[in-house]
Amino acid sequence: MKYLPIITLDGPAGVGKSTLAKQVASILHIAYLDTGAMFRTLALRLGPDAAKLPDEELRERCRGFRFRLEGAGEKSVLLCNGEPVGDEIRTEEVGRLASRLATSPIVRDALKSAQRALGESTSLVAEGRDMGTVVFPAARFKFFLDARPEVRGLRRFRELEARGEKADLAQITEMIRQRDDMDRNRAVAPLKPAPDALIVDTSDLDVEGVLRVLVDAVAQPAERILEEVRCPQTSKAGERDAAFSHMGADGAIGMVDVGEKNVTRRVAIVRGAVEMNAHTLDLLKRHALPKGDVLVTAQVAGIMAAKRTAELIPLCHPVPLTYADVRFEVRDEPPAVLIEAETRTNDRTGVEMEAIIAAQTAAATIYDMCKAVQKDMIIRDVRLVYKSGGRTGTFRREDAGETSC
Ligand code: DC
Numbered sequence: 001m002k003y004l005p006i007i008t009l010d011g012p013a014g015v016g017k018s019t020l021a022k023q024v025a026s027i028l029h030i031a032y033l034d035t036g037a038m039f040r041t042l043a044l045r046l047g048p049d050a051a052k053l054p055d056e057e058l059r060e061r062c063r064g065f066r067f068r069l070e071g072a073g074e075k076s077v078l079l080c081n082g083e084p085v086g087d088e089i090r091t092e093e094v095g096r097l098a099s100r101l102a103t104s105p106i107v108r109d110a111l112k113s114a115q116r117a118l119g120e121s122t123s124l125v126a127e128g129r130d131m132g133t134v135v136f137p138a139a140r141f142k143f144f145l146d147a148r149p150e151v152r153g154l155r156r157f158r159e160l161e162a163r164g165e166k167a168d169l170a171q172i173t174e175m176i177r178q179r180d181d182m183d184r185n186r187a188v189a190p191l192k193p194a195p196d197a198l199i200v201d202t203s204d205l206d207v208e209g210v211l212r213v214l215v216d217a218v219a220q221p222a223e224r225i226l227e228e229v230r231c232p233q234t235s236k237a238g239e240r241d242a243a244f245s246h247m248g249a250d251g252a253i254g255m256v257d258v259g260e261k262n263v264t265r266r267v268a269i270v271r272g273a274v275e276m277n278a279h280t281l282d283l284l285k286r287h288a289l290p291k292g293d294v295l296v297t298a299q300v301a302g303i304m305a306a307k308r309t310a311e312l313i314p315l316c317h318p319v320p321l322t323y324a325d326v327r328f329e330v331r332d333e334p335p336a337v338l339i340e341a342e343t344r345t346n347d348r349t350g351v352e353m354e355a356i357i358a359a360q361t362a363a364a365t366i367y368d369m370c371k372a373v374q375k376d377m378i379i380r381d382v383r384l385v386y387k388s389g390g391r392t393g394t395f396r397r398e399d400a401g402e403t404s405c
Contacts, residue, residue, distance in 0.1 A: 025073045033076070326358050
């Protein structure tokens, strides 16, 4: 069974949800789901009189739409009946129609099922109005973005101007107010923050500022673990733990000068596992552990750690990573979380250390998140299973193991 984290981002029209949701999804290498685009697609294809259709007919028409998601981050693509949803849904008029159609319980029900089905097949940043309250109430990370209507009106106005479209600021702000009114006051799934959502007023923040708030909220637990990894405890006063004992008695150490080596594309994949008992695994799967969402935290920890490998391993070169990811598979028998870390670069030296650090930090984070309920978990079998690029070429471990993340 794959474990699939969900992050929800709700808020009113024009608050910048799409930009931010795409960026958060890119950072985490997971898919981005624009649920407004689903309502807009139905509004455009069913036409302005859809809400007046008899219930059964409307239900039947809704069944005719099949949604699918491809890709991740900024490259996520929403498909409806096999075709990518295009820019034709992005007009103010379609937005208004969508807002009206969104008051229909039949339409909402149909789209809720479609959205949940997408959330069951892939990890998501889901953006909309009722993601945290209705569609994904168990999501571990929930955000509600808000901003004053006049600020949102101005942002939308600038967006339209930049696209070379004619725009009237007062009219846009008024339309935003009307949409707010419809979205906040409808009877079914009105726009409102989930009780456990982090509310962020973006009126006086730029995109970078909001992004920092969101990523910090997801990454805080990961950062704490990293601090523990970076500053190992001393066992007696003044005496370090064994971490640096390989340096040798005379203290002669040296970094290899890789300046003459060729720049090549380099990839490393490392796997490992955290064995735990079935009870702990069950709590992890049900998001019921006291510190929160284990695998999202471990993924962020692993990616952040990969980027800091040169700070941790004394003679390791700093390498500009072009990609880092940590994936998981939950194994029921014997119970364990299987970890796979992948790092890539175009450089003169390999990225095996980065993948090892990513996998080990993810494993340590899993341990930290679960240790309140089990102390005797075992972190094991962290090993390089694949490496390519450089003078020594491709390495593939024969006993690469079962994970397949
Ligand atoms: O986010 P957007 O402007 O593209 O959404 C268009 C309309 O769709 C919005 O005014 C209300 C509706 N909507 C909704 O009711 N619930 C969602 N989860 C997403 C959008």
